[in-house]
Amino acid sequence: MIRVARCAVLLVGASLGLFGCALAADPTQSASLPPLLPPAQLLQPLKDSWPTYAGDYSGRRYSSLRQIDKSAVAHLSLAWTTRLNGEVRDGRSRNPFAPPSSIITNVGGEGKGDYAIPPPAVKGAVLQVDGVLYVTSPDNAWAFDARSGTELWHFFWKTRGGTHIASRGPALWNSSLFFETPDDYLVSLNARTGHENWHVPIAEFADEYFSTMAPVVIGNHLLVGTGNDSDAPGFLQSFDPATGKLQWKRYMVPMTADDPVLKSWPSLDAARHGGGQVWMPGSYDPQTDLYITGTGNPTPGYTGVARLGDNLYTCSMVAVRVATGEIVWHYQTSPHDTHDWDSSQTPILFDGTIDGKPRKLVATAARNGYFFTLDRVTGEHLVSYKFGTTANWSKGTKANGQPDPNPEKSATVPGSLVSPFEGGVTNYQAAAFNPDTGLFYTHENTGFNILYLTDPDPRGSMGLGGKRFSVVGYSGNAFQAIDYRTGKPAWRHVWPGNGGTGTSVLTTATGLVFTGDTNGNFVAMDATNGDLLWHTGIGNISAPPETYALDGHQYVLASVGDALFAFVLN
């Protein structure tokens, strides 16, 4: 606490730079140490490290590491496991028989520290840079030794409140680590020590925003999104990673009468309360300098009566100029959504061939059950396919490839039988793309629910209110390998049992796919045909799996709630 306060005074009083502050906070740090991750390094091909949410800017979750291949994977075994400790530790032990903790928690935050928060859980990226893992959970950040799982430091944020649903992970720029908090702060830490550099508010907490996104570093821009369920407008912001100064703020719904897409809303008031939150990291194409992100659902979520129209730019893929925040193109993957089905999934960038022509592409498998391939330079639509085999809410696709929602499948007073259910065919789980197989890997939820309208007010309801739903069964949840040229599955593996949540995906240059099944197994599959090659029953995988190499060993990292598991070939 004292260190943090002194740091703040120094920053304000003497205008010291970040590194100066870090020196003041921790005299063991040396100014001669090189930065952990210069931003230009993110433009290099992904190799031994895992420096961003998806590994690299493409969002493919594709590793070129080759030690673990289709035959060796059967011998994958545990290197270490460790659990996240969210206790605020002061070095003393409450247990007189236990040795004192070597970790002293660094504490920050604007709250009083009088709220209970959920136990730690990894639901986002774990970064691996220079042999250190960086992990976040709402209000918490940690560093661990990537070789042993030993905890190196812990930072705890005293919250003002807010929805503590998840943290999608940190971002690293030079030697600063960034993460967002549920009470709407962007926090910068010294990645070597876990001491706070600074924090800045990124949204109006009173308007019920909550922030979960893993920030994205592009050069000297730090892209930051936030979330809201309460009829507030969504936006993407860019901050200076050195100072936390706002560079630009781009709303994803019209906020002024002259906005060109206001005609997709019945009124400016509806648009200004129309949602379109940005809560998952997007992908970046250095060749075009475009950041491509998905956007969230329109609000009120289940009652579209007071927001008739397509409701741009909600439920869309949006290409943003990184320097300015200008929207260069957009494609709406779910016009006028009335089911809370965000299109926030991280878009995946790759080059491929469509109709015999080489194209620069972007693809996404959306929560509404539709798969799309677009030209990522222009946003031109190329492929749509209903990959959600049970999805029943659309009348088909329109000429431009967009699904055409069937209004009878919105919430109704007597109930409509809708698939997917509220959580969608997919959700925050990260898909993967393997350029060697040309296949896009995603899990598929086949749940049905009966969706009742409980607030038939002609003004519409508010937020995610006004409905009730009852889950009534599944048709067999599955894992799909999708051909990006058609959207059709090259293979599909149905998990035994009924229900269960599918998980994120990792794929490798050795033709492997790693994911979780719906029964608490972490599995390796043959990327070409779905054959099951290895499994371990560690529990439901809660965060995207990833891989990295140290000292000639390739590690595969999986997270289950508050536990991290690292596997190697022993």
Added chain:
Amino acid sequence: MDQRPDWRHSVGLAGGLGALLLAAAVATPAAMGQAPARNAIPPGPAGIFGQATYPGKQRPPGDPAVIARGQALFGINCKACHGADLRGGDLGGPNLLRSALVLGDQSGEAIIPVVQKGRPASQGGPPMPAFALPRADAQAIAEYIHSIVGRKVNQGGPPPLPEKPLDILVGDPGRGAQYFAAHCRSCHSASGDLRGIATRIANPATLQDSWVAGRRAGAPVPGAPATPPTQVLVTLNSGGTVQGTLKHLDDFTVSLTTAQGQYRSFIRQGPQGVRAVQVRDPLQQHRQLLTQYTDGDMHDVTAYLATLK
């Protein structure tokens, strides 16, 4: 933008971790909803795990007399434009429960000037006239508005609505009886297992949720599961078979309890793996029908079952 795909996730997570945590002999919150034990910070007034806590709900309760006066003043001056429930009215006044100006107001500093001085047309809405109210009255209106904001439910939903039962029985019982005869009669009968179902499950929406899912509902039968158990027949490598009630099935293991009450589990892969696993799921037909019903079929069958008093 609910980021929870399935509540089962949390439950499954806790269950999946169980064995591991047992081995580590470390206490863990067993399930979603249980107060976390591992954080040393005590719970606050609204700090219930899983619930949003925002400034509009963290505000200490106001003086009931002031709020009552504010409510009366709101009814006289504001209701026509902003609606009796503050969610917007016929004359075009905006919904105050999602207004950034209201939500950002601490103690009237933003609301009172608007009440007293009015506001020009903005953000696509009509102008607001000034109201010649003394400051204490404008303050009371602000207190009243905050008291309603504080009753908003989770995920931005409006304050709970007055109970007004919605009629979900829109189907045709005759068509429902025909559908039942064609699709359900091989397992169910109106004079047998479904006799009196509409009495046991009086709420038609609960009746619909239950029959579509194949869940037993109504008065619980002691010891009976909510859904009928799934049976499994395992063919061993030796050619012998073992059957019983399915306990667990994934791509790698299958387990069951035999009629004698013995628990057995088997691996499914490799040279020692079992030869075949045949699952007899009594809800198979329910699951298949999920992809076939129209909403009309569903409403008709519900209307028919609602006649089985």
